[in-house]
Amino acid sequence: MSYFIIGDEETVTGFRLAGIEGRVARSPYETREALKVAASTEGVDIIVVTERLALEIKADLRGYYPLNFPLIIQIPDRKGPVEQRKSVHEIVKSAVGISI
Numbered sequence: 001m002s003y004f005i006i007g008d009e010e011t012v013t014g015f016r017l018a019g020i021e022g023r024v025a026r027s028p029y030e031t032r033e034a035l036k037v038a039a040s041t042e043g044v045d046i047i048v049v050t051e052r053l054a055l056e057i058k059a060d061l062r063g064y065y066p067l068n069f070p071l072i073i074q075i076p077d078r079k080g081p082v083e084q085r086k087s088v089h090e091i092v093k094s095a096v097g098i099s100i
Contacts, residue, residue, distance in 0.1 A: 004038040004070075006031060007050035010078045015048070022048075028056040035060065044070050050077035 005015040005022030012022040021041075023034035031053045038047045047070045054061060054074045064072055076082070 001045040002043045003046045003048060004041065004044045005048045006034040006038060006053060007048070007075075008053075008077050011050055011075075020048075025053055028053075031057050032060055035064070039064065039070055046070060047072045049074050051075065051082045052077055052079070055082060 003015070003020045005012050005020055006025050007015075007022065008026075009024045012024045015022050023030075023037065025031040025034050031049070035047065035049070035057070038044055049061075049072060051074045061072060064070075
C-alpha cells in the first residue's frame with residue numbers, strides 16, 4: 001500500500017523521513033489541490049490528512065468517502081488533536097459500551 005500525506009510542514013517532513021510522499025498545505029485551497037493530486041496519483045491507496053486541514057475542507061472530503069480507494073484518514077498534527085473531535089477511545093466506548 002502506498003500513502004500520501006497532506007499537512008503542515010512539520011508533519012509532512014516527518015512522513016517524508018519515513019519515505020512517504022506528501023504535500024504541505026497552508027490554506028483550504030492548497031489542501032483541496034493536494035487532495036486532487038493525491039487522489040489522481042496512481043498507486044496511492046491511503047491519503048492521510050491532518051485534522052485541522054480536514055476540518056477546513058469538510059464538504060470536499062465527503063465527495064471522496066463513498067469510494068473504496070484511496071482511503072482518506074485524518075490524524076492530529078503537531079499541535080495535537082482538534083478539541084471537537086472524539087478520540088478513538090471515546091468512539092469505541094460509545095460503540096461498544098465499555099472502556100478498554
